[in-house]
Amino acid sequence: MSSSAIGSSISIREVTKRYGAFTAADRISLDIEPGEFVTLLGPSGSGKTTLLNLLAGFQSIDSGGIVVDGKPIHGVPVHKRGFGMVFQSYALFPNMTVAQNVAFPMRMAGVNRAESDRRVAETLDMMRLSEHASKQPSEMSGGQQQRVAIARAIVMRPKVVLMDEPLSALDRRLREEIQIEIRALHQAIGSTFLFVTHDQSEALTMSDRIAVMEQGKIVQVASPEEIYRRPRNRFVAGFVGESNLIEAEILRREGGALTLRTRTGHQFRAESRDEVTGRNVTVLVRPERLRLTDTSGPGTIPARVVSALFLGEVLRIEIELDSGELLLVRCPDRAGHALPAIGSVQHVSWGAEDGWVIA
Known part of the structure; x- marks a missing residue:
C-alpha cells in the first residue's frame, strides 16, 4: 500500500x-x-x-x-x-x-x-x-x-x-x-x-x-x-487460475509436509496446512508447475497426450494418466520445443513444493 x-x-x-x-x-x-x-x-x-x-x-x-x-x-x-x-x-x-x-x-x-x-x-x-x-x-x-x-x-x-x-x-x-x-x-x-x-x-x-x-x-x-x-478449498483453487486436482491418500505426515499416494500407486510429497485432517485428500498442482518430458525418469508418471495447443507464449497440453485422470500442463514456448503428438506417451512429474493439499 x-x-x-x-x-x-x-x-x-x-x-x-x-x-x-x-x-x-x-x-x-x-x-x-x-x-x-x-x-x-x-x-x-x-x-x-x-x-x-x-x-x-x-x-x-x-x-x-x-x-x-x-x-x-x-x-x-x-x-x-x-x-x-x-x-x-x-x-x-x-x-x-x-x-x-x-x-x-x-x-x-x-x-x-x-x-x-x-x-x-x-x-x-x-x-x-x-x-x-x-x-x-x-x-x-x-x-x-x-x-x-x-x-x-x-x-x-x-x-x-x-x-x-x-x-x-x-x-x-x-x-x-x-x-x-x-x-x-x-x-x-x-x-x-x-x-x-x-x-x-x-x-x-x-x-x-x-x-x-x-x-x-x-x-x-x-x-x-x-x-x-x-487456496483454502476446492472453490478457491478452481476459481482462481487453472487447476489440477489430484486425489491421493496420506501415507505419512512430517510437519507441514505430507507423503501421499495416488490411486495408481505413485508416491509423492506435497505441502499442507496443519489443520488438514483425514486420510484421503485432494492435492492442487498448478498447470505451470508440471514438467513434461518424452523420457521416463525417477518420480515420473506415464501419460497419454489428449490435446496440444500452441497459444503463442505458452503451450497448453492435456494429458491422461492410466487412472483416467486428466491433467493440464502449461509450459513456455521454447526454440526447438515442438508440440507433442496427440496420442503419444509422455512422462509428467512435479516436486514437493509444487503440490498443495487443499482438503
Whole structure:
C-alpha cells in the first residue's frame, strides 16, 4: 500500500442483506487497512457488488454494521460518505466536456473556481487526459472514457474509492493497460481502494489482498500469492487460475509436509496446512508447475497426450494418466520445443513444493 496513505480504515462486521428468501450477503466480516487495495473476487451472484453497494450506501443493511475510521456509517446518506465511485458503465455527462465531467464533484462541493481548475488539471495530467480536456465523451474511446470516470472519482482525493467492475467492457489489451494505471494511481494518491471483479487476473494484478466470495460469504482473504499458491478449498483453487486436482491418500505426515499416494500407486510429497485432517485428500498442482518430458525418469508418471495447443507464449497440453485422470500442463514456448503428438506417451512429474493439499 502507499507509504503516504490518506485512506480510511473500514471494518465490516457480520453484515447481512436479504432479498426475500435470497441471502445476498451472509454475515460478512472484513477489515481493511488505511490505504489498502482490496479486491472482492467471485462469480456472478456471489455477493461482491451487494457488499460494495452496502458500503456505498446504495442499499440498506439488514443486520450487522460498517465502521469507517471508527465511526458507524449506518444512516449516513450516499453523498455525505465522501467516497469516490467508478461504475461498470462510465456514467459520464454527454453534454459536458472531459474537464467539466471531472470538475463536477468539485462544483457540487462548492470548491472555488481556481482550486477546482487546479485540481482538475492535476488529475487530468495524472490520468494522461490533459490533451482531451475540451472533448465530449462521445469523441473518445472506451478506454479514454473510463479514465475520465476514474479521474472524476479521485479529483476530490477521497479517502475511499469504490470500483464496481470498471474494466469489464474493455478489450483485453486495454484492460491490462488500465489495470497497471489503476495500481500506480492507488500508490500515488494513497486512498483505500475496494475493487469488485469476477476476473481473477485483475485481482491478482492489482490487489494488496483478495477476498474471494461464494454464495454471499467470504471464503478466503489473503495476498494474491497466498490465494493462488495456497487456496483454502476446492472453490478457491478452481476459481482462481487453472487447476489440477489430484486425489491421493496420506501415507505419512512430517510437519507441514505430507507423503501421499495416488490411486495408481505413485508416491509423492506435497505441502499442507496443519489443520488438514483425514486420510484421503485432494492435492492442487498448478498447470505451470508440471514438467513434461518424452523420457521416463525417477518420480515420473506415464501419460497419454489428449490435446496440444500452441497459444503463442505458452503451450497448453492435456494429458491422461492410466487412472483416467486428466491433467493440464502449461509450459513456455521454447526454440526447438515442438508440440507433442496427440496420442503419444509422455512422462509428467512435479516436486514437493509444487503440490498443495487443499482438503
